[in-house]
Amino acid sequence: MSTDVSPALAEAVGALRLVDHHVHSSLAAPVGLEELGGLLSESDRPPAPGTSPFDSQVAYAVRAHCAPLLDLDPHVPMEDYVAARAALPVEEVDRRLLGAAGVDRWLIDTGFRGDALLDLPTFGSRVPGASVEEVVRLESVLEGIARDGDAASLELRFVEALATASAGAIGLKSVIAYRHGFDFDPARPTTDEVREAASHWLAEVERSDAEPRVDHPVLLRMALWHGIDTGLPLQLHVGFGDPDLDLHRCDPLLLTEWLRLVEPTGTPVMLLHCYPFQRQAGFLAHAFPHVYLDVGLAVNYVGAAAPTVIAESLELAPFTKVLYSSDAWGPSELHLLGAQLWRRGMTTVLSRWVEDGEWSVADAVRVATLVGRENAERAYGGRRG
Numbered sequence: 001m002s003t004d005v006s007p008a009l010a011e012a013v014g015a016l017r018l019v020d021h022h023v024h025s026s027l028a029a030p031v032g033l034e035e036l037g038g039l040l041s042e043s044d045r046p047p048a049p050g051t052s053p054f055d056s057q058v059a060y061a062v063r064a065h066c067a068p069l070l071d072l073d074p075h076v077p078m079e080d081y082v083a084a085r086a087a088l089p090v091e092e093v094d095r096r097l098l099g100a101a102g103v104d105r106w107l108i109d110t111g112f113r114g115d116a117l118l119d120l121p122t123f124g125s126r127v128p129g130a131s132v133e134e135v136v137r138l139e140s141v142l143e144g145i146a147r148d149g150d151a152a153s154l155e156l157r158f159v160e161a162l163a164t165a166s167a168g169a170i171g172l173k174s175v176i177a178y179r180h181g182f183d184f185d186p187a188r189p190t191t192d193e194v195r196e197a198a199s200h201w202l203a204e205v206e207r208s209d210a211e212p213r214v215d216h217p218v219l220l221r222m223a224l225w226h227g228i229d230t231g232l233p234l235q236l237h238v239g240f241g242d243p244d245l246d247l248h249r250c251d252p253l254l255l256t257e258w259l260r261l262v263e264p265t266g267t268p269v270m271l272l273h274c275y276p277f278q279r280q281a282g283f284l285a286h287a288f289p290h291v292y293l294d295v296g297l298a299v300n301y302v303g304a305a306a307p308t309v310i311a312e313s314l315e316l317a318p319f320t321k322v323l324y325s326s327d328a329w330g331p332s333e334l335h336l337l338g339a340q341l342w343r344r345g346m347t348t349v350l351s352r353w354v355e356d357g358e359w360s361v362a363d364a365v366r367v368a369t370l371v372g373r374e375n376a377e378r379a380y381g382g383r384r385g
Helices: 005-013 033-039 059-072 077-086 091-099 119-125 136-145 151-165 191-207 217-230 253-267 278-287 300-315 332-355 361-380
Strands: 018-023 103-109 131-137 171-174 235-237 269-273 291-293
Touching: 005 018, 005 300, 005 332, 005 361, 018 269, 018 332, 033 077, 059 077, 059 091, 059 291, 059 300, 059 332, 091 332, 103 119, 103 361, 119 131, 119 171, 131 136, 131 361, 136 151, 136 217, 151 191, 191 217, 191 361, 217 235, 217 253, 235 253, 253 269, 269 278, 278 291, 278 300, 332 361
Parallel strands: 018 103, 103 131, 131 171, 171 235, 235 269, 269 291
Antiparallel strands: none
16 A cells, blocks of 8 residues: 655655765766666676666666756656766766755765765865765775885884874775675784784785785774774675675674674764665664664665665664665766655655654654764764865
8 A cells, every 4th residue: 555645754854954974976077878887786797688787776766866857857768868968067967966965964985996986175066065074994094005014014004094094084984894794703803913914915915916905804803993993983884785795794793793892992883785684784773872874875776665675774773873875986876866765765664654653743854854964963973074
């Protein structure tokens, strides 16, 4: 049975100015049809023969929600959409799509393929009036110093580099889920363990002409613990992503003992995306005062099915521990869709509970405001950018 959307709730959620607590910058260059198809997928493989990357929830959402902002009818063929996009300057596409997202504060992870994206000042110029702040990726800091010294000094050099990199940052992030998985020894590694691991890793770095990539579990743990020591909110990629990760090793319940060890520090741990483990993440946010979650990224990719994922994220987790994010990377369509689909999904879910008499409209507006901005403002504190 369909749910009648509460007009008062829809108006309040539509007007809510958001904090996107985990997002990346937008593309620096124009894209064509094939490139856009690849960017609307988390897979790094080409589509199967005879299929189209645009037969997906996220691509249908682009046609429905982004086309009108480019002066097109909803649901136009993707070829027409891309042609209209290409006819506009890149900065104008960004101005329209980013502006329509209704985001006041963008917390931007700068650690992945930054060469293809706008730098933070340029991104900021395309979202006038909004705050743009940096989230520093731990692995990128460690990889950046790999060739600057020996194994014995690696940990000290990392601590110093992290202090410099995070001095103006609003938070930190780790992709240990990609590099190893969550089935790691939760304890802080000893100095001897770090030096031994560093000697193996740096020997591999020396033998290779490629950019350093850290995947040694001891070094990843070292980076995590020094990240915790800063006291800055620490974001962890959880669940759904590209084929470079093993999804069964990204269940956040595998972090339980590590979370117990981190709890006395009080450092906030932000579980990002979480799909299909949003219920497990909700339990952890329920059980531990320092754990938060979002269902960003997943909301974009499930498109019209977003209300189900959003509702499951609100089952066990305290409403003060769930945050909004888009995890958009690249096309500004994803920055807009994160916001649009979250607003529609939240309005649908909360209207159902209001209609059933379980919640008042005031309850629903308050929870939407908590998730959309207030929880992030509380967890991350004042603006740094």
